[in-house]
């Protein structure tokens with residue numbers, strides 16, 4: 001009850017994020033137009049930044065129906081919960097603890113096997129790459145309609161039940177940020193399934209690009225194989241540690257509005273840009289370059305995985321004897337902060353690893369065009385902003401203890417530099 005009152009108050013003393021209502025309009029347009037631009041580039045294979053001739057898209061209704069059916073299949077696979085287990089998310093500010101079906105790895109395998117079977121049965125993957133823009137338009141349309149539905153549905157919630165960052169009372173802003181944090185239909189967590197499906201969609205598009213290369217050239221491009229392998233490895237790892245995903249910031253704290261929906265759409269259409277680029281330009285890097293890129297990826301992955309696992313294990317059980325080597329700092333909230341090992345070097349070693357991984361993808365495309373690097377540039381901006389937001393959140397949670405922690409762990413993302 002006290003918690004509900006607190007949330008009621010937080011709605012009344014509302015602080016806008018992302019530039020408020022004007023920012024909501026601008027970001028909605030920017031995310032949508034940017035993804036349309038990248039998708040059109042991927043479909044046309046014309047990579048000059050200023051040359052833009054969006055391919056003509058037709059068959060929107062059929063494509064929208066196919067995207068919807070595919071997504072429904074993902075929902076059914078989630079609900080069936082085969083190949084995974086039920087895991088608890090974090091305790092929400094309402095005091096509730098939601099359960100999640102963590103079978104994403106199984107669902108990924110089902111999707112890959114289904115695609116392989118379809119290809120073996122004669123399905124032409126060029127039907128997909130030739131409809132990318134249309135698929136994007138269908139996805140945006142569906143997300144736009146879903147966001148309107150979610151806004152109308154969320155309007156009947158009490159203030160205490162609403163997303164604390166999406167209850168300003170300004171229609172555009174609340175529609176953009178999402179009125180509800182975790183809309184559910186029975187055991188189906190809509191936000192989480194959308195997120196998982198977007199990641200699976202990225203891998204499926206990558207596989208299409210690999211197969212299309214084979215159909216075009218009848219040989220194997222090692223750059224494309226490496227790119228597919230490292231991106232698949234990243235996703236397999238992500239789903240293997242799915243227990244960490246369900247407690248991540250996006251899943252816990254972001255409302256399901258147009259903002260997060262369009263960011264989910266960006267995942268398949270923007271993340272497949274490097275494999276699409278290598279396919280359409282037939283980029284083949286020398287083996288030595290591929291080795292150096294693989295090393296960058298492995299080091300980045302090691303930093304990313306080791307630091308995330310260290311924090312997650314510590315948060316799960318701070319008294320775990322296996323973590324006895326870690327130095328910690330007590331806080332008045334009762335929680336402790338790590339101040340040694342990975343989390344003593346900088347405040348977000350996991351972001352550094354993620355950036356190295358993202359750079360390794362872009363480097364696979366050589367240096368002829370900027371577009372395959374936009375994802376990495378975007379990630380830098382996103383993580384810089386995320387670091388700022390997380391720091392503000394931690395300052396609120398830990399007060400003066402957070403300032404003390406920042407004096408002990410001086411660097412934010414890159415030890416010794418930033």
Ligand code: NDP
Nearest residue numbers: 248249308311336337338339343348350351354386390394
């Ligand atoms: P973090 O995993 O860094 O989590 C931040 C939280 O960890 C803080 O709010 C705090 O929460 C806790 N924490 C911070 N410092 C310490 C410490 N010293 N000791 C113990 N706990 C601490 O951030 P995100 O959730 O933003 O990122 C999760 C992963 O997702 C990262 O690997 C990131 O790189 C990745 N990511 C990837 C993106 C992509 O597009 N590739 C985009 C965004 C993120 P509390 O105290 O409440 O436990």
